[in-house]
Amino acid sequence: MKKALQHLRSTSARATIGVALATASCFANAAGEASGPDLSALTSGISMGSTSTAILAVALALATVYGTLRGAKIVLSVIKG
Structure with missing residues (x-):
């Protein structure tokens, strides 16, 4: 039982670290590309009313x-x- 609990804790810790790193990389990427690509050429031909x-x-x-x-x-x- 103790071994299973230790395995669960280590797996949980790894998952927490992985999620934290993935979230941090997403936020860093979003902050780096604040301006984003210019899509006005694609969206200018679409009438949002219709x-x-x-x-x-x-x-x-x-x-x-x-x-x-x-x-x-x-x-x-x-x-x-």
Whole structure:
């Protein structure tokens, strides 16, 4: 039991150190590239008005399907009794 507990502690310590190093390297990379690449050439041709309209239309269609299925389940449960 003592050996298993020591193994668990060492594994936990290694995992903690690994997570800390990975997090530190991510933050260091994010701080180094604060300006980031210039993507204005790619994003200038996209109209966000039409894009958001399309996203909302898809969400409304999915909500309609979900509502229809839920209503059908309720009606069938009432019919079953």
